[in-house]
Amino acid sequence: MALFHPTPEQFAIENVLTALGNPTRLAVVRDLSDDGEHPCGSLVRGVAKSTMTHHWRVLREAGVIRQDPSGREVMLTLRRKELDARFPGLLDAVLLAAAEAADACAEAQAAAAAETAAVLPVAAPA
Amino acid sequence: MALFHPTPEQFAIENVLTALGNPTRLAVVRDLSDDGEHPCGSLVRGVAKSTMTHHWRVLREAGVIRQDPSGREVMLTLRRKELDARFPGLLDAVLLAAAEAADACAEAQAAAAAETAAVLPVAAPA
DNA sequence: CAAATTGTTCGAACGTTCACGAACGGTCGT
DNA sequence: ACGACCGTTCGTGAACGTTCGAACAATTTG
Numbered sequence: 450m451a452l453f454h455p456t457p458e459q460f461a462i463e464n465v466l467t468a469l470g471n472p473t474r475l476a477v478v479r480d481l482s483d484d485g486e487h488p489c490g491s492l493v494r495g496v497a498k499s500t501m502t503h504h505w506r507v508l509r510e511a512g513v514i515r516q517d518p519s520g521r522e523v524m525l526t527l528r529r530k531e532l533d534a535r536f537p538g539l540l541d542a543v544l545l546a547a548a549e550a551a552d553a554c555a556e557a558q559a560a561a562a563a564e565t566a567a568v569l570p571v572a573a574p575a
Numbered sequence: 576m577a578l579f580h581p582t583p584e585q586f587a588i589e590n591v592l593t594a595l596g597n598p599t600r601l602a603v604v605r606d607l608s609d610d611g612e613h614p615c616g617s618l619v620r621g622v623a624k625s626t627m628t629h630h631w632r633v634l635r636e637a638g639v640i641r642q643d644p645s646g647r648e649v650m651l652t653l654r655r656k657e658l659d660a661r662f663p664g665l666l667d668a669v670l671l672a673a674a675e676a677a678d679a680c681a682e683a684q685a686a687a688a689a690e691t692a693a694v695l696p697v698a699a700p701a
Numbered sequence: 702c703a704a705a706t707t708g709t710t711c712g713a714a715c716g717t718t719c720a721c722g723a724a725c726g727g728t729c730g731t
Numbered sequence: 732a733c734g735a736c737c738g739t740t741c742g743t744g745a746a747c748g749t750t751c752g753a754a755c756a757a758t759t760t761g
Contacts, residue, residue: 466596
């Protein structure tokens with residue numbers, strides 16, 4: 450009873466876009482974008498295991514990730530080559546956009562931290 | 576009470592992906608990709624008006640389209656430049672993928688039609 | 702002014718998605 | 732064999748998305 454993986458011909462653009470259109474899943478794909486193999490457990494983000502299982506399934510059934518058991522873990526990989534062949538440029542554009550969004554978020558946090566430091570100079574580092 | 580349009584800084588990648596991850600909306604964006612101005616009514620696809628209003632709102636609030644009243648119509652335009660500036664390559668990749676999907680669909684229909692013609696030669700044209 | 706046209710708003714219905722905890726089934730170490 | 736570990740499955744509930752029809756507002760046409 451192996452996990453279902455669509456073939457590239459079965460990829461549907463709307464499924465891929467829907468899969469990537471969720472912050473949790475997009476963050477996972479971003480973590481996977483180094484093209485390494487990651488166990489499920491190394492990408493959990495503040496939600497229950499069963500919730501992540503749901504997200505893995507959405508990503509897998511859209512063709513975005515591969516998920517294959519290895520021992521007692523399940524290894525995740527981004528299906529980058531197949532995705533690129535089927536939807537050229539899409540994954541790169543999404544990853545670029547996601548990186549930009551993450552940067553903007555980091556900058557906003559840094560700005561907020563700087564403002565806090567200015568308002569509360571007592572807490573400012575030497 | 577003009578319709579709300581986000582500024583490019585307000586665009587969020589997850590909103591854009593979610594907006595494009597629906598077949599009806601993706602078809603609308605495809606129709607809009609000639610960069611012309613189209614009235615709402617020229618892009619209706621077999622669903623109720625109120626349903627299309629919903630889809631237009633989703634696309635507009637994600638920053639994908641601009642929607643401005645002109646007379647008793649509402650003209651739609653793709654916000655291609657702003658989208659490209661914010662998420663480089665994304666729209667092109669999605670449109671390319673959508674075109675490929677549409678082609679595959681057309682081929683499938685053609686193949687089905689050919690098969691029907693073979694099975695029912697009586698209905699075949701001279 | 703009255704009627705037709707265009708699209709929006711509203712409320713309701715229906716299905717799907719997202720989230721959780723509990724229970725389960727493999728796999729590894731002891 | 733036993734227990735710990737990893738992830739899935741199941742059932743549940745809240746939230747969301749999609750669809751519709753009816754009613755509405757604005758505008759053009761007769």
